[in-house]
Amino acid sequence: MRVSLRWLRELVGAPAADSASAAADGLFGPEFRAEELAERLSIAGFEVEAIDDLSAQARGVVVGYVAERAPHPNADKLSVCQVEVGGDQRLQIVCGAANVRAGIHVPVALVGTTLPAVQLTIKPAELRGVASSGMICSLTELGLGDSSGGIAVLDDLLDEVPELGSPVGPSLGLDDTILELAITANRPDGLSMQGIAREVAALLGLETRFEAPPEAIDARPLPGTAETRRAIEEGGLFSLTALTGLAVTASPLWIQRRLQNAGVRPINSVVDITNLVMLETGQPLHAFDRDRLAKLAPAAGTPGPARPEADPAAVGLRHALEGERLTTLDGEERVLGPEALTVTYGDRPIALAGLMGGADEAVQEATTAIWLEAAVFAPQAVRRSARSVGLRTEASSRFEKGLPLEATLAASDRACQLLQQICGGQVESRWLHRREACESAPLHLRRDALHNLLGPVVVDGEADDLADERIEQTLAAIGCSLAAEPEGWVVRVPPSRAMDLRREVDLIEEVARLVGYDHFASHLPDPIEPGGLRPEQQAERRLRRGLCAAGLQEVCSYSLVNADPARLPLANPLLADYGHLRDTIHQELLEAARRNLQAGQAGFWAFEIGAVFNREGGQRELLVGVISGERRAERWSSSGKPRPPGYFEARGCLEQALAGLQIVTEDRVLSDHPLLHPGRASLVVVEGRPAGWFGQLHPEQAEQQDLPAATYVFQLEMAALVTAATRRNRWQPSFSPFPTVPASERDLALVVPTSTRAADLLQVMRKAGRPLLEQVELIDRYEGTQVGEGQCSQAFRLRYRDPRRTLTDADVEEAHSRIRQALERQLGVQLRS
Known part of the structure; x- marks a missing residue:
């Protein structure tokens, strides 16, 4: 948003009876430094990206009068002009413009002047043997848009030409x-001069000086189809x-x-007025x-040629x-x-709603009657429409952020007022359709x-x-109306700020922002x-620390993925390839593993x-990991050959990470997961309930994704892990005295079916061996002819200890026998002899 300080000064001023504000008004007068205002606006949330001092474009350029003009003796396209620039000073200037002539007032750049627009410094020169001291300027050389190609003739541009020698x-x-402001999405009011004026008035303790609104124009219902009414109500x-009765000409200079x-x-008076009201x-x-x-298409439902009247x-x-x-x-x-949302006439598109009108019904010099459209379109519809046609305009940037319905007709009335004053138009009638207004409740501050x-x-x-x-004063300056009550105020927020100020804390933040955070004292809560x-x-x-200590590295993948019927689509995606929310994480990690391994990494x-x-929009938190390839810095221990981890080594890495949280897990056979190897996968159980899974990648999946066979994947529910880890702060360290009595160890070899899990055996032994059993672990597993088909031998080492006394053989034997x-x-096991 480009904000003109000159225009801003017309909209902001001090109350006549307020001396303190009058002083602030003086600060905001012609001598007010733009840098100071830019700093205040930036601190308040409107970042000033650039300051453009237009006066630099014409510094050193004065009003001159071409007293004589003669052809150049040595060049057909040059003229030698005698130019008066005030007092008795007369300059000889060689000019190449075709429209230069005697008797006109022109802008003259004196010797030593620098013109930033064309990066030119004026110096005394000699052109084809004739001396020239200065330059007669065009509007382009002064930084103003102009397509004529000739010099600027002030008599044609200005109603009253200043005296000779005065700055032009x-x-x-x-x-x-000009201040270039960056406007955030939550402040659409910042895209208008009135909105910025309210902001400046609140920052400097001043008041806004807006023109009294014109009298509202009576409206009657807009005829149309049910589809049109539904689209309007969105x-x-x-x-x-x-x-009618408009005379379309060039706009007055102040508008331009x-x-x-x-x-x-600038285009023409009608279009310029609509743009001016928008700004x-x-x-x-x-x-x-x-x-x-009326000539584009017949009216709706009317056969035959178009009606003469729209x-x-x-x-x-x-x-x-x-x-x-x-x-x-x-x-x-x-x-x-x-x-693309379109405005139609006779079901034929005539404009892109909220973006740009069509060329076939554009206002031209011959136009005498118009329809002035003032509307509010749904921000989402305008954004989708703009993206679909690859077009973004000044209008769409405002509609996309949301506009208040209450200000729309007032803007239309203001434009009609200017069209009557400048173009001589007359208002005939107005048609209107709007959804039922829902008045927002006042806020209590x-x-x-x-x-x-x-x-x-x-x-x-x-x-204090x-x-x-x-x-x-601060809240009133931004358009709020306040009514005092014993504990504070009842505040009604203006429509222009209804999207931003919705709670009491929003009003408090607004006061702090506009008063200035630097004015509040520093204090502890x-x-x-x-x-x-x-x-x-x-x-x-x-x-996280435990997983990193186990050798895994934390990564972050995109939560937006490509389309899939099972995934939740976004209502307004930026890119088609990232238009859905992910329903898995492991697929992204497997793709990352493939890319890393193909890039020459030993493992991922x-x-x-x-x-x-x-x-359905449900959300859950997952821990997902991939162990693929080897992760070590040396190979001398394997004679230079790669040695990827086995199933139990990979499972041990996960167990090591969970051990830091004192979480005890149990593995159960998992054979029907489509991603995992049916014989090398397990369901991970935490506190008796399934919390996720761990396993080796299925060979077919590994081949399809170009990954090594020794690739392991795990997925655990974070809710289950956190719930288990936070029971009685179980990871908090506690002191246990060192044992002062010896322990006694026994080995126990059992013959069991191959389907019997070691975890089930361990659970029974720990429960039956209380309170003397201190530790039990699996030390061997054997399958072979000596134990029979379908059987296996599992050997365990058990440690017994009583912290208060030395155990006798009878004590140990009693616990061992139990x-x-x-x-x-319970499990029907046989002791191995």
Whole structure:
């Protein structure tokens, strides 16, 4: 947004009876430095990207009068001019412009002047043997757009030419400074001069000085189809105002200056007025030539040739059909699709709603009657439409951020007022359709809540609560209306800020922002409470550290993926390839493993903790990891040959990471997972409930994805891990005294079916061996002819200890016998002789 300080000064001023604000008004007067205002705006949230001092473009350029003009003796296309520049000073200037002649006033760049627009410094010169001291300038050389190619003739440009020798800049609008503001999505009011004026008034303690709104124009219902009414109600409002008797000419110079300073090219008086009102109020408008519109297509439902008069009943609003074409005002023929929202006449597209009008009904010099469209279109519809045709305009940038319905007709009334004053038009009628308004509830701003959150301000070195008068003045400056109540105020937010100010804390933030954060005293919160991580956060951090210590590296993959029927689509994706939310994480990690291995890496050991989404919008947090290839720095121990980890080594890495959280897991056979090897996969159980899975990648999957056979994948539910890890802060270290008595060890060999899990045997032994059994572990597993077909031998080492006394053989034997009996009774095992 390009903001003109000259225009801004007309919109902001001090109350007549307020001396303090009058002083601030003086600061904002002609001598006010743009750098100071830019700093205040940046601190308040409107970042100033650049400051453009237009006066530099015409510094050293004065008003001159061509007293004589003679042809150059040595060049046919040059003229020798005698130019008066004030007093008795007369300069001889050689000029090559075809429109130079005696008796005209022109801008003259004196010797020593630098023209930034063309990067030229004027020096005394000799052109084809004739001396020249200065240069007669064109508008282009002064940084103003001009297509004529000749010098600027001030008699044609200005109503009153300044005296000779005076600076020409102020007369051409080059006494202004432009601030380039970056407007965030939550502040659409910043895309209007009135919105910026309210902001500046609040920052400097001033008041806005807007013109009184013109009298509202009566409206009658807009005829149209049910489809059109539905499309209008999605956005909120659509109106057409009919004007006749217009004389389309070049705009007055003051309008052209304001448009040019804002970066908008002047077209003609009607179009320029709609653009001016858009810059002033933030509401885009569009004018249709009614006579040309009536010739485009017959009115809706009317057979035969087009009616001589345009019919509002023929106006519609709908999405374009696939392959429909529209030539827009920029001369481009655009192929439309279903995402493009169009305004139609007789079901024929005549404009891209919220973006740009069509060329066939554009206002021209012969136009005498128009329809002035003022509407509010749904932001999402305008964004989709703009993306579908690859077009973004000043209008769409405003519609995309959202516009208040309450300001739309006021902007239309303002444009009608200017069209009457400048173009001589007359308002005939207005048609309107809008959805039913829903008045927002007022907000309650408590005085104590504001002071407790913001703290005191520093005034003359003393800290004190912000005065009520300053709070009221600040909120009133941005358009809020306040009513006092015992505990504070009842605040009604203006429509222009309804999207941003929705809660009490938003009003408090607004006061702090506009008063200035640097004005508030630094103080500690009361009461002071210690901060820290919640147990769930501590558990997640310990898990990350544990996985890294086990040799895995944390990665982060995109949560947006390509289309799939099982995935949740985004309503407004930026790219088609990233238009859905992911429902898995392991696929992204496997692709990353393939890329790393193909790039020459020896292995890929990585994990990610992230969210996945289902089709219904549900969300859950997962821990997913991939162990592929080897991860070591030496090969002397394997004679230079690669040695990828086996199943149990990979499973041990995960177990090592979970051990830091004191989480005990149990593995159960998993044979039906489509991603995993049916004989090398397990269901990971935490606290008796399945929490995820671990296994070797299925050989077919490994071949398809060009990964080594020794690739292992795991997936665990974070909710189950965090819940288990945070029970009674089980990872907190606790002291256990060192044993002072010896332990006694026994080995136990059991013959069991090959399907019997060691975990089941361990569980029975730990329970039956209490309280003397201190540790039990599997030390051997054997299958062969000596134990029979379908059987295997599992050997365990058991350690017994009583911390208070030395155990006797009888004590140990009693516990050992109890364990054997429990195994025989519960699992039917046989002791191996």
